[in-house]
Amino acid sequence: MDIRSRRANERGLSVVEGAVAFAIGGSLLAVAIPTFMRELHGSRFVEPVEALGRLGTAAINYARDRPATDAFPPSAPLTPATVPRGSRDVDPPGVWDHPTWQALLFRAVPEGTPHSFAFGFDAVRSPGRSRFVAHAHGDLDGDGITSLFEVRGFALADGPAQLEPGLYIENEVE
Numbered sequence: 001m002d003i004r005s006r007r008a009n010e011r012g013l014s015v016v017e018g019a020v021a022f023a024i025g026g027s028l029l030a031v032a033i034p035t036f037m038r039e040l041h042g043s044r045f046v047e048p049v050e051a052l053g054r055l056g057t058a059a060i061n062y063a064r065d066r067p068a069t070d071a072f073p074p075s076a077p078l079t080p081a082t083v084p085r086g087s088r089d090v091d092p093p094g095v096w097d098h099p100t101w102q103a104l105l106f107r108a109v110p111e112g113t114p115h116s117f118a119f120g121f122d123a124v125r126s127p128g129r130s131r132f133v134a135h136a137h138g139d140l141d142g143d144g145i146t147s148l149f150e151v152r153g154f155a156l157a158d159g160p161a162q163l164e165p166g167l168y169i170e171n172e173v174e
Contacts, residue, residue, distance in 0.1 A: 086142020
């Protein structure tokens with residue numbers, strides 16, 4: 001081994017090698033952090049989107065073979081009555097016993113599973129056209145500002161019940 005290579009081993013990394021390592025590490029962080037934050041943000045909204053999808057489908061199935069006047073069950077209050085603030089809460093027993101939730105066979109999450117959103121169902125029934133709005137409210141960071149997600153549907157006197165396309169979202173990033 002010559003003197004030059006022995007000195008390089010003794011002194012550690014050169015300035016250029018350190019700069020390259022720092023640049024590579026910085027580049028990895030620049031890609032990883034936004035991706036991680038996007039995935040974390042997306043996972044928070046799986047609960048309302050998935051639950052409202054099930055709720056909308058349940059309402060359309062309920063309307064099958066019913067006249068437009070009775071297409072959807074009556075409105076149901078926000079359940080649980082208080083939106084969880086910055087936490088995931090387990091529902092107390094009986095909170096989903098309202099007749100509308102029972103008629104739609106709906107429960108936000110399996111019993112005993114903590115969740116971050118409260119759900120409601122508003123129905124307007126009339127002879128020619130009935131409609132519903134299913135909504136989810138959440139305050140994920142506990143700051144008092146809630147996110148709102150809605151799915152809507154309708155039933156006409158002369159046709160099958162349908163979901164309106166899309167999902168209404170307000171204050172997604174509260």
